[in-house]
Amino acid sequence: MSGLDATDLAILRILSDDATRSAAEIGRAVGLGQPAAWRRIKRLTDSGILAGRRVIVDNAALGFGVTVFLGIRLAAKGRTSLEDFERAVTAIPEVQTVQHVLGQFDYRLRITARDISDFERILRRRIMTLPGVGQVEANVMLSEERRPGPLGAS
Incomplete structure (x- = not known):
């Protein structure tokens, strides 16, 4: 529009x-x-410019004090493997976002966990068992600042 x-x-x-x-x-x-x-x-x-309204939940207040960004490179990159991976990863409740990206990794995930031990459990039992997972790189979020986005403040 x-x-x-x-x-x-x-x-x-x-x-x-x-x-x-x-x-x-x-x-x-x-x-x-x-x-x-x-x-x-x-x-x-x-017109699709407003695509929905969301509530922002304070994960730390709910006991989820760790946010980790995972870069995932799939071992095989066929259409079937992408669909299988996406279907499986979106079923994991701790995975907050799944982004299909260009670059070193195929996917970028945002994961919330109670603590590092909880994240390790999620990584070992859920993420590493997903179909097609090859290389994984984790980045623990230290802090986050909200940015106003493309509209800015005028």
């Missing part, structure tokens, strides 16, 4: 910061009435 105006971008910034805000609140923030703000939000949703 092209033709986003400054009001559309302001609405996107507001929603990307707090998706729970009502159309009335958003309208007040951008100088529109609630019905006009709702129509714009619906148009952004219908």
